[in-house]
Each structure stands twice: as C-alpha cells, then as structure tokens.
Amino acid sequence: MDVDENCGVMEEFGVCANCVESAKLRCGNCRQVFYCKRECQRDHWKKSHKDQCKPFKVLNSPDLGRYMVATRDLKAGDIILKEDPIVVGPKQQTEPVCLGCYKRVDGSYRCEVCSWPLCGPECAKSPDHQPECVVGKEIGSPIQINDFNTTNHFYEVIMPLRCLALKKRSPKKYQQFTSLESHYEDRKGTYTHSENQKHVVEMLRGYFMLLTFDPDEIDHSERGIHSALGICDTNALDINLAESTIQGIYPNFAMLEHSCTPNTKHAYISGRKVVLKAAVDIKQGEHLSTMYTHVLWGTYARREHIKHNKNFMCQCPRCSDPTELGTHFSALRCPRCPPGFLLPAAPLDELADWICCSCNFTMPADDARAVTVGLGAAVEQALMQPTTDLLETIIENNAKNIVHPNHFHLFVIRHTLLQMYGRDPTTQDEESMSKKEKLCQDFLKICTALDPGMARLAPFAGVALYEYHLAVLSRARGVGSAQQVDQTTLKKDLETAKALLQQCIKVLVDEPEDQPEGQLHKVAQQNLLELKQWEATVIESQT
Numbered sequence: 001m002d003v004d005e006n007c008g009v010m011e012e013f014g015v016c017a018n019c020v021e022s023a024k025l026r027c028g029n030c031r032q033v034f035y036c037k038r039e040c041q042r043d044h045w046k047k048s049h050k051d052q053c054k055p056f057k058v059l060n061s062p063d064l065g066r067y068m069v070a071t072r073d074l075k076a077g078d079i080i081l082k083e084d085p086i087v088v089g090p091k092q093q094t095e096p097v098c099l100g101c102y103k104r105v106d107g108s109y110r111c112e113v114c115s116w117p118l119c120g121p122e123c124a125k126s127p128d129h130q131p132e133c134v135v136g137k138e139i140g141s142p143i144q145i146n147d148f149n150t151t152n153h154f155y156e157v158i159m160p161l162r163c164l165a166l167k168k169r170s171p172k173k174y175q176q177f178t179s180l181e182s183h184y185e186d187r188k189g190t191y192t193h194s195e196n197q198k199h200v201v202e203m204l205r206g207y208f209m210l211l212t213f214d215p216d217e218i219d220h221s222e223r224g225i226h227s228a229l230g231i232c233d234t235n236a237l238d239i240n241l242a243e244s245t246i247q248g249i250y251p252n253f254a255m256l257e258h259s260c261t262p263n264t265k266h267a268y269i270s271g272r273k274v275v276l277k278a279a280v281d282i283k284q285g286e287h288l289s290t291m292y293t294h295v296l297w298g299t300y301a302r303r304e305h306i307k308h309n310k311n312f313m314c315q316c317p318r319c320s321d322p323t324e325l326g327t328h329f330s331a332l333r334c335p336r337c338p339p340g341f342l343l344p345a346a347p348l349d350e351l352a353d354w355i356c357c358s359c360n361f362t363m364p365a366d367d368a369r370a371v372t373v374g375l376g377a378a379v380e381q382a383l384m385q386p387t388t389d390l391l392e393t394i395i396e397n398n399a400k401n402i403v404h405p406n407h408f409h410l411f412v413i414r415h416t417l418l419q420m421y422g423r424d425p426t427t428q429d430e431e432s433m434s435k436k437e438k439l440c441q442d443f444l445k446i447c448t449a450l451d452p453g454m455a456r457l458a459p460f461a462g463v464a465l466y467e468y469h470l471a472v473l474s475r476a477r478g479v480g481s482a483q484q485v486d487q488t489t490l491k492k493d494l495e496t497a498k499a500l501l502q503q504c505i506k507v508l509v510d511e512p513e514d515q516p517e518g519q520l521h522k523v524a525q526q527n528l529l530e531l532k533q534w535e536a537t538v539i540e541s542q543t
C-alpha cells in the first residue's frame with residue numbers, strides 16, 4: 001500500500017486513464033495514473049502521458065507554499081526535468097551588455113530603432129530585444145549610457161519590462177509568470193522596494209512612457225511592475241554566459257524549495273535550457289530542493305541573504321546545526337581557552353550568544369559577527385596579491401587564535417593556496433607538494449560534508465581533485481626528490497592519480513564548456529589519456 005503526502009493512503013484501485021474502466025495497474029514511473037491493461041497504458045502514453053509523466057509532483061504547504069516531491073525513487077544523476085525559460089534578460093544590476101546576445105558592449109553600435117547599445121544589426125533583430133525596442137522607439141530621445149565600465153540603472157527596467165510584455169506577446173507564458181510568488185506585500189516598505197520605485201517604476205512610467213500603452217497589453221500599474229520585480233527576485237535562475245550572467249524564469253524549476261544541503265543540481269544545455277538532475281539518491285515522497293544562496297558562506301550570512309532576497313528564514317539541517325554538519329564552518333576560537341571553539345547557542349536565532357564548547361565563555365552575537373567580518377576583510381585583501389607565504393601565514397595565525405581551522409574564510413584561502421603550490425619552480429619541492437596534497441585532502445573532506453551530491457561545490461571540488469592528482473603525480477615522477485621512486489610507490493601513485501582524474505571528470509561533467517571549469521573538464525580527460533599512455537611505458541620499462 002502506498003502512502004501519499006497529501007491524502008494519506010494511496011488508492012490501490014482506480015479508473016483507467018485511457019478507457020475509464022476500473023483499473024489496478026499503475027504507471028511505474030510517476031505512479032499517478034491507473035490502467036486496466038497494458039494496451040491502454042501504451043495508448044495513453046502515446047496520446048498524452050508521455051508529456052505528463054514526470055518524476056515529481058507539486059504540493060502545497062502553509063510553511064513552504066508550493067514545493068516539489070519525488071513521485072518515484074531517483075538515483076543520483078537521474079534527470080528530473082528539462083525546461084526552457086519563458087523569459088530571459090540581463091540581471092538587475094549589470095554593466096552595459098548587448099540586449100540580443102549579452103556580450104559586453106562599448107557603445108560603438110546602437111539599435112537604429114530604439115538606441116539601446118547592441119553588438120550590431122543581427123542583435124537588433126533578436127526576439128529577446130523586441131519588447132524594449134518597441135517601448136524605446138516611442139521615447140524620442142536616445143538612451144543615455146555613456147560609461148560602459150560600470151553598472152547602469154537603465155538596465156534595471158529591461159527584465160521587468162520583458163516580463164510584463166508577455167501579456168500581449170504570449171498570454172500563456174504571462175499566466176505562468178504571474179502565477180509565481182512575488183512577495184509583493186512583504187517587500188513593501190523595504191529598501192529594495194524604494195530603490196525599485198525610483199529606478200524602475202518611475203523610469204518605466206515616466207521616461208519610457210509606459211502609461212501611454214494599453215493596460216490590457218502591458219500592466220503598467222505600480223503594483224504590476226513591483227510584482228514583476230518581486231517574481232524575478234524570488235524565482236529567477238542565474239544563467240552564466242561567456243561574458244555576463246543573465247537571469248531566466250523557469251516556471252517548473254521555480255517550484256523547488258530551498259535547502260542549504262540541496263538534493264538536486266542543475267546545468268544548462270544549448271545555452272538556456274535548464275536540466276535538473278538528482279544530486280544524490282532520492283526516495284519517493286522526499287522533497288526536492290535546490291540552493292538559493294552561497295554554499296561557501298557561513299550560516300548567518302546565508303540566512304540573511306535568503307531573508308533579504310527570498311523573504312523567509314531558512315531552517316534546513318545545515319542552518320539548524322551549530323557545527324554546520326560537523327564542519328565548524330563558522331566556529332570561532334574561544335578568546336579565554338584558545339583550543340576551545342565558540343558556536344552559536346541557537347543557530348536559528350541570530351541574536352543568540354555564542355558559547356565556548358569547553359569553558360562556557362559566552363560572546364554576544366554582534367561581537368562574534370564583528371570577528372568574522374574582520375577576518376573576511378583581511379582575506380579579501382590578501383587574495384588581491386596572494387603569495388603562498390602570505391596565505392600560509394593568514395591560515396596559521398587565524399586558525400590558532402581567531403577561528404576554527406575549517407572556517408569558511410580560511411576555506412576560500414585554501415582553495416587559492418592549493419592551486420598555487422607547484423605552479424612556479426619555488427613551490428615544486430617535495431615539502432610544498434606534500435602541503436598541496438594535504439590541502440586538497442582537507443578541502444575535499446569539507447566539500448563532501450557540506451555538499452555530498454556536489455550540487456553546488458562541483459567547480460571547487462573539481463579543481464581540488466585536479467590539483468590533488470598533480471601533487472600525487474609529481475611524487476610518482478620523483479619531482480623535487482633526490483631518491484629514485486620505487487615500483488610499488490609508483491604503481492600506487494599512478495592508480496591514485498588516475499582515480500582522482502576520473503573523479504574530477506565525473507564531478508565537472510555538467511560544467512559549461514565556455515567556463516574555466518568546463519575547460520578543466522576537457523584538460524582532465526586529455527590528461528587521463530596521456531597518463532594511461534605514460535603508465536604503460538613506465539611500468540613496462542621498469543619490469
């Protein structure tokens with residue numbers, strides 16, 4: 001007997017979806033429809049179920065609103081959905097980009113109809129660009145963008161305008177868009193709301209003369225424009241392109257709830273189509289989740305980010321655990337008994353004191369945050385001109401006196417440092433390469449604890465796996481060592497290096513080719529082939 005989240009026990013008998021006879025066969029995939037016989041199932045699949053049979057369904061709860069659950073057991077890597085965006089546009093804060101292809105522009109070409117800076121005449125014809133082109137045509141004066149190196153307020157109107165323009169251009173998409181959560185009431189009176197009022201609502205209704213358009217074709221009410229902005233902030237996905245990051249609205253994907261340990265991951269194919277996959281094995285009935293914030297931030301920063309951008313307070317297992325899944329990612333050193341660590345007494349209460357696990361010393365939450373912010377500033381400064389010595393010193397001093405060695409600010413430093421060792425001749429000696437190896441091992445342990453399915457940490461873990469293989473390989477090659485490498489060590493190291501490269505390739509498989517991690521994926525594949533060839537020659541020549 002199956003149990004359903006909404007209705008308790010699921011029916012064992014039903015009505016055939018094809019011929020309405022009584023039925024007890026069920027679609028093995030979604031388990032949502034019944035059939036009286038195989039022929040009916042085959043018929044119905046061809047007629048309509050092929051498009052409707054999904055491994056997820058959308059439910060509703062007072063705490064989450066709509067959310068997705070798996071309708072069958074999923075294995076890590078299984079595809080959950082593929083979806084095209086109903087609308088895309090530049091991010092609200094962006095440097096000037098072409099409104100056709102989103103490459104950076106320098107102002108040397110402007111659309112002949114509306115004067116927005118573009119790459120050239122081809123981009124002027126792009127369907128993406130038409131909504132603002134139609135509106136821009138009416139204003140009679142050129143769009144005033146002169147500085148092409150800084151963010152420009154003009155671009156803030158583009159995405160909401162494109163969303164509102166769906167009303168006439170594609171009523172079905174508009175209906176999908178307006179059915180999404182906007183948090184309109186929650187956002188009233190906030191800083192974001194007043195900035196949007198100035199830079200978007202007044203610009204669209206005044207400068208861009210939206211009020212002269214028919215409201216049945218485009219909703220130019222203040223509420224309509226603020227709602228469109230709210231829907232974008234709450235639901236849009238970032239799409240990383242070669243020269244910029246844009247945003248897109250995917251109505252099915254938007255039903256995913258947030259967790260700081262998400263069980264799905266997504267990638268893009270053919271530029272904009274999103275593919276959602278299970279990041280780990282998922283049981284039927286489990287909630288499906290994605291991550292709305294930054295995986296490498298500590299709990300306080302993640303929760304604040306979500307509160308301001310998505311209007312709720314995260315209470316996921318990572319946020320509820322003061323140690324952040326055993327990693328101590330936000331923990332501070334106790335100033336009274338330095339081996340001890342301070343953790344928030346109640347991580348879901350941002351005002352709660354921090355308490356030492358050894359001596360019970362307490363620190364007010366504001367002071368704990370000031371320590372964290374101070375370290376963040378020092379780390380940012382150090383990463384501007386990093387040297388191995390400088391980064392080692394920062395890790396050593398802070399891990400001894402200020403924060404837990406796994407603290408998230410030091411984690412970022414480690415990611416840079418593990419790539420630096422071995423790059424130039426002064427850091428290719430045996431000791432440096434051992435440090436590199438140890439850094440990679442520690443780094444990967446934290447990655448696995450925070451994000452077992454590599455839903456968000458794939459780019460970081462992929463780099464660490466690649467660097468780890470380099471360290472092992474340098475030992476196998478005897479680089480920086482006076483000693484001859486013995487056969488057993490050589491064989492073992494070659495096996496390890498190959499396994500690390502294979503893991504690296506697996507982790508980076510969905511990274512886009514035009515991004516550095518996608519390039520690394522290719523390099524790792526090539527390196528693996530070369531390594532196998534080299535292995536054949538060294539093992540042969542030594543036997």
Ligand SMILES: C[S@@+](CC[C@H](N)C(=O)[O-])C[C@H]1O[C@@H](n2cnc3c(N)ncnc32)[C@H](O)[C@@H]1O
Nearest residue numbers: 064065066181234235254255256257258310312
């Ligand atoms: C992308 S939408 C998800 C779909 C939304 N629940 C709906 O009904 O349209 C994001 C919004 O869902 C809610 N939400 C998502 N994850 C949540 C969570 N873990 N806890 C509480 N609310 C959540 C919040 O209101 C958030 O702003």
